[in-house]
Amino acid sequence: MNTNKYIEFKKKRELGDILTDTFAFLRNEGKSLFSVLMKTCGIPFVLLLLASAYYTYASSNLFDPVSISNGDMFNSGAMLISLFLMLAALLAFYGLLFGSVLHYIKSYVTNNGIVDYESVTKGVKEDFGSILGLGVLSGIIIFFGFMLCVLPGIYLYVPMSLVFAILVFRNVSVSDSISESFQLVKNEWWITFATLFVLGIIIWVISMVFSIPALVYTFSKTFTAASEGTYADPSAMVDWVFIALNTISSAAQYALYVITAIASAFIYFNLNERKYSTGALEQIDSLGNNS
Template sequence: MNNNYIEFKKKRELGDIITDTFAFIRQNGKHLLSILLKTSVIPFVLLLLASAYYTHTYANVFDPVSLSRGELSDMGILLIALVAMFAMLLIFYGALFGTVLHYIKNYIEGKGVVNSETVVQGVKNDFGKIIGLGVLSGLITFFGTLLCVFPGIYLYVPMSLVFSILIFRNSSVSDAISDSFNLIKNEWWITFATLFIVGIVIWIISMVFSIPAAVYSYTRLLTSASEGSMVDPTAMIDWVFIALNTISSAAQYVLYIITAISTAFIYFNLNEIKHATGALEQIDSLGNNK
């Protein structure tokens, strides 16, 4: 057993979830990243390429000169670029969440000792279900948002826990979705508050990585203004901006690791409130040691 083992199966306050999330990253970050390189690096690179291509296509399509003539050329290409970016985001999201949650599952089973091959194999076995669940939960949240913003927000909370339920309970896709609503019953507000605070923390960190692209755009804008030339917004999107923006996007995608770990802590906190499985396991282990 790892002497620095962090117990997942226990009740936590909001602050404890955030603190333990970063404590887990400090202790296991290097090992977890080494496994993510095996499972997620190809989708990650393809996602960055798709994002860069979408940014480039968007600048071409919404060129002010073409718009002034009433022309919207290459809209089909823009749509393809958008679909490709979202498809790669889904695949990367599934690979990352699957890896992180299987890592935590193996971490719990080994009391802090993680077998890399077991994690990788677990991701391979569940990858199809993870992608299917990602599509279904995304559609549920999307259509809830279309109906009204508040149903979308409400549905986002249980849908944020479906991957944890799928992996930690070895559930089916349908059971993961139905169980997520049972899990947040009477606990929606505290779960929302925790996800909201985690989101703010991630947003603050991501803002640091967006500074170079913002500074470059602002510098270009000032230079154009000082020269007295008309500022073409799409002209600001050159290869330097695309590169800086891609780096910023890369950082934001990597920060999904924090989201995945925090949702695991949220899941176990709610599961403990509802079922007290961790407490029962501790009682059983004490009885077996006598």
């Protein structure tokens, strides 16, 4: 039985409360959640890291003066192939991660803090295809928003950040998840944007900590090459040490998506409560049944 203090999701929250409860939930449920993620996302995570390492190696030609002068940076196709593999692995990992976290929270809420691990894995398997499709469709929507102008892209990102939570918690279709996301953020766009913005800054700061070893190694190697007068080929900077450190940094950044997934659940329930007051109505009904 879970002895951690139960965190109520179905209630109104301010920005600070969402951030505080996000990290409180991660602290209380992190160990159990991590065990679930190892089963559902372990293999895709490893494949994503391998794809990221391969992309770092393949993209080193961008800094090779010989390749640039010959115009054959992309002739081998290695960079394009590595980019495709990395994006495909990222999409699979992203879908499984969000599906796992949100189904974990769904079970947590349904059973008042007790998680049914079998229902979590079952839900992830059932919704995986829909989550992948929703990820691709929402990504296209945001992409075209940024292509039109930066502001439409930012505007569309806010409702699109909630589509996975709506899909899982309401068990609706992909199209309904997208349409409902716009209804949910209506008149609440600014507070939702502010929450996502502050959360993004926090995650960026944390990820920068893990990037320090790669940055230190790059600066030290650049300084050494410049002092020895051997800084003629920037592609030489991309050696196996740099690739390893860069991959570790990427691993930390990908793992931090867990925080985003948890926060999206709190944001969803906050907006849902402000719109429909479902949590308050359920509490009233429970009091009536107990009386």
